[in-house]
Amino acid sequence: MSIIPFRHVMAAHCESGTVTALVNHHGMNVSEPMVFGIASGIFFAYMKPPMMDFPIFVTRSMPGQIRKKFAQRTGVKFNTRKFRNPKEAEKELDRLLDQNQPVAVQVDLFYMDYFPSWFRVHINVHFINVIGREVNKYIISDSYHPQIAEIDRETLLKGRFAGGSMAPKGFMFYPVHIPERIDLEKTVKKGIKSATFNMLKIPLPFLGVRGIRRFADKIVEWPGYARDNDQLADKIFKIFILLEEQGTGGGGFRFIYASFLQEASKILNNPKLNDLSREIMEIGDGWREIALVASKIAKNRDFSKEKLMELGDLIRIRADLEESFFTNLRKEILNSK
Amino acid sequence: MKEVDVFVDCQAQQVVIYAEKSDGSFCPVQTGSYMIKNHIADFYEIASNLNNSLIEKLRSGEISPIYYFMTIEELTISELAARVGISKSSVKKHLDLKGFQKISVSKLRRYANVLNIPMANLFQIINAKEDKSWNMGYREEANNSGSGLISQVKTDNPLIVETKIVQDPK
Numbered sequence: 001m002s003i004i005p006f007r008h009v010m011a012a013h014c015e016s017g018t019v020t021a022l023v024n025h026h027g028m029n030v031s032e033p034m035v036f037g038i039a040s041g042i043f044f045a046y047m048k049p050p051m052m053d054f055p056i057f058v059t060r061s062m063p064g065q066i067r068k069k070f071a072q073r074t075g076v077k078f079n080t081r082k083f084r085n086p087k088e089a090e091k092e093l094d095r096l097l098d099q100n101q102p103v104a105v106q107v108d109l110f111y112m113d114y115f116p117s118w119f120r121v122h123i124n125v126h127f128i129n130v131i132g133r134e135v136n137k138y139i140i141s142d143s144y145h146p147q148i149a150e151i152d153r154e155t156l157l158k159g160r161f162a163g164g165s166m167a168p169k170g171f172m173f174y175p176v177h178i179p180e181r182i183d184l185e186k187t188v189k190k191g192i193k194s195a196t197f198n199m200l201k202i203p204l205p206f207l208g209v210r211g212i213r214r215f216a217d218k219i220v221e222w223p224g225y226a227r228d229n230d231q232l233a234d235k236i237f238k239i240f241i242l243l244e245e246q247g248t249g250g251g252g253f254r255f256i257y258a259s260f261l262q263e264a265s266k267i268l269n270n271p272k273l274n275d276l277s278r279e280i281m282e283i284g285d286g287w288r289e290i291a292l293v294a295s296k297i298a299k300n301r302d303f304s305k306e307k308l309m310e311l312g313d314l315i316r317i318r319a320d321l322e323e324s325f326f327t328n329l330r331k332e333i334l335n336s337k
Numbered sequence: 338m339k340e341v342d343v344f345v346d347c348q349a350q351q352v353v354i355y356a357e358k359s360d361g362s363f364c365p366v367q368t369g370s371y372m373i374k375n376h377i378a379d380f381y382e383i384a385s386n387l388n389n390s391l392i393e394k395l396r397s398g399e400i401s402p403i404y405y406f407m408t409i410e411e412l413t414i415s416e417l418a419a420r421v422g423i424s425k426s427s428v429k430k431h432l433d434l435k436g437f438q439k440i441s442v443s444k445l446r447r448y449a450n451v452l453n454i455p456m457a458n459l460f461q462i463i464n465a466k467e468d469k470s471w472n473m474g475y476r477e478e479a480n481n482s483g484s485g486l487i488s489q490v491k492t493d494n495p496l497i498v499e500t501k502i503v504q505d506p507k
Contacts (some may be wrong), residue, residue: 010367012353032365033355051415110410111453118380119350122412146351146367163420163451230383237376245352245372249365255338255355259363281363285338295372299379313426 002055003132004100005095008141009146009247012249015043015066018104018127023076026175031318033055037260038187039069042253045199046215048204051165051274054225054235057215057242059252062196063166064127067173069194077177086161089170090153090285093113094133097173102131102141106171106218108162112142114149124166130156182279188264189333195257196330199322209326212319214249216312223303241296251284258284261329283321288313343460345369394464401430401437402459406452420451446495455489455498463500 016036023030032088036042041060048252061069096103109115109126127207131148132139138156140149151159160170185202187293199208204212219221226232242248249256261277262269292313340356347369356366391408394400406429407417418428423444430436431448440448449456490499 009363010351010353012355012365033363051413053413094360096399116349118377120417123412144352153394158453163422164416165419167419203366230386231378234383237372237379241372244354250338250343255363259355259365262363277363281338281357288338295376299376 002097002134003139004097004102006102006129006131006141006148008131009143010146010291011143012145012252013041013060013066013247014038014127017029018129019067019070021129021141021143022102023103023121023175026161027203028076031259031263032188033256033260034263035070036066036256037195037264038073038191038255039066039162041196041205042064042197042257043198044252045198045207045211046218050217054223055218057211059243059248059254068271069191070263073190074182075177075179078173079176080171080173082171082305084169086157086170089160089172090157093130096172097130097133098284101174102129103172103174104129105156105160106168107156107159108164108168110115111155111159111162111221112140112149112151113140114151115144119144122164123161124162124168125163125325136215140291142173162299175196182332184267188267189336190327192264199326200226200330205294209319209323212315212322216315219312219315220308222308229301229303231302233245233298235276236294236298236303240291240298245293251281251287252282254280254287268332270332270336276329276332279328283318283325286314286318286321290318340366342362343368343375345371347374349370349373350493398434401432401434403437403440403448406448406454407432410452417451421447423447428439438482443497455500456491456496457492457498457500 005148007021009017011020011022011032013032016032016039020030020032020035023035039061043061044057044059046055046057067078070076081092083092086327093103104127107126107128108122110120110122112126112128114121121163128137129141133139133153134150136153137150138153140151140156142149156235160168162168202208202210204210222235223232226235243252244250246312248257258277258281261273261280265273265277290311293311297303297311338356340358342355343366345368350369350370350373352370353365353367355363358364367479372467384503388409391400391405391462395402395405397418403417412420414432415425415426418425421428431440446456448458486503488501488503490500492503
């Protein structure tokens with residue numbers, strides 16, 4: 001058995017948590033909110049892809065972008081690899097572990113059987129750190145699991161090579177270079193500027209603040225997509241899960257972003273950012289209220305148009321507040337020296 | 338959000354929420370899942386209703402086992418097709434009994450692999466407490482009416498699973 005000494009901590013989000021744990025293992029001292037903020041992780045999108053039965057919304061950037069943007073902006077270099085052959089992917093993972101290198105891998109969460117059955121859904125963009133191996137098992141540090149976990153060799157391979165949309169294809173990464181000095185002021189500013197652009201300036205009606213408004217407008221149409229009231233209740237319950245508990249740190253990532261801005265305020269010596277961090281925290285509280293209202297609607301099976309419009313109105317208020325918040329944040333960063 | 342407001346007593350599932358501590362800093366707080374603490378019974382009810390209605394359709398031959406597992410595991414036709422490595426139109430055909438009967442054993446094996454079930458479960462309904470490691474779509478406690486515990490253990494033969502009744506430890 002070989003287990004690499006690795007500090008396992010739960011994190012709000014799997015990708016930012018995995019990246020944070022890996023770079024800290026290699027000597028950095030960075031918090032998860034800093035990784036998330038520097039990488040401009042905060043976002044919003046609402047869409048109904050043709051291959052899906054139901055509309056979806058997301059409150060963060062595309063999977064993989066946190067690692068990519070964090071690396072681009074800080075100068076940290078990750079070695080990344082995808083594989084066609086599962087056996088080759090397994091061999092390379094074993095080789096790296098034998099060199100005491102913890103490795104992040106992309107998996108389908110469904111196969112991570114150390115979680116209870118209610119938690120496991122088919123989602124191909126879960127990230128975990130593999131920190132050791134035994135003959136037929138791997139040792140896993142998963143940001144969503146309170147303790148270090150174990151998984152069968154065969155099951156992990158299945159998770160790494162699940163097909164479908166955003167298939168992992170054995171994707172793995174690990175840091176190979178951590179710069180001695182990082183210009184935090186510059187990276188933090190870049191991260192904020194890019195996040196405000198994404199929320200305000202992308203000229204597509206389903207992204208950023210426009211996406212929040214679309215969500216507000218379209219929620220009344222949800223009953224039309226459902227096969228029955230049970231499915232509708234399930235989907236509306238999932239508004240709570242997607243905002244609060246599926247790796248967001250609460251308030252649809254708004255709380256973790258508040259924590260980032262609090263740190264950014266100190267780095268940039270800018271008290272206005274501290275005020276803005278309080279503002280986004282309050283906006284996150286409103287998202288939490290939306291999550292709770294949604295869970296009540298689902299619990300009571302009250303899918304009347306009035307009730308869904310009420311939910312839509314609460315979402316619309318978030319859009320207005322976020323538009324004002326990100327506009328002020330953008331001004332603050334563009335005007336700073 | 339204040340730290341005190343995010344605390345939920347639920348060991349079954351822990352989450353990290355960022356909240357304001359007493360010193361004004363916004364820090365991670367490890368707490369229990371509100372959803373599991375307050376609404377797990379609702380999820381079980383939804384899952385159980387869905388399961389029961391699908392089982393009835395399965396019994397009457399209205400749907401195929403592929404349809405059953407696809408729905409339970411919340412996969413769409415296109416997602417399942419991509420995962421199994423066949424066309425959407427093929428999957429559509431396999432969703433009813435007529436099409437299901439024409440699937441080759443090797444293709445069934447691919448389906449079973451994606452659905453994470455023994456291939457034998459595409460030909461049977463196990464109406465008892467099950468070993469959850471085999472049936473990912475199964476919601477524990479939702480319909481555990483039987484007293485027997487069914488355990489399904491893999492063998493070296495990829496097509497054969499050993500199914501046995503073991504004593505319920507409860």
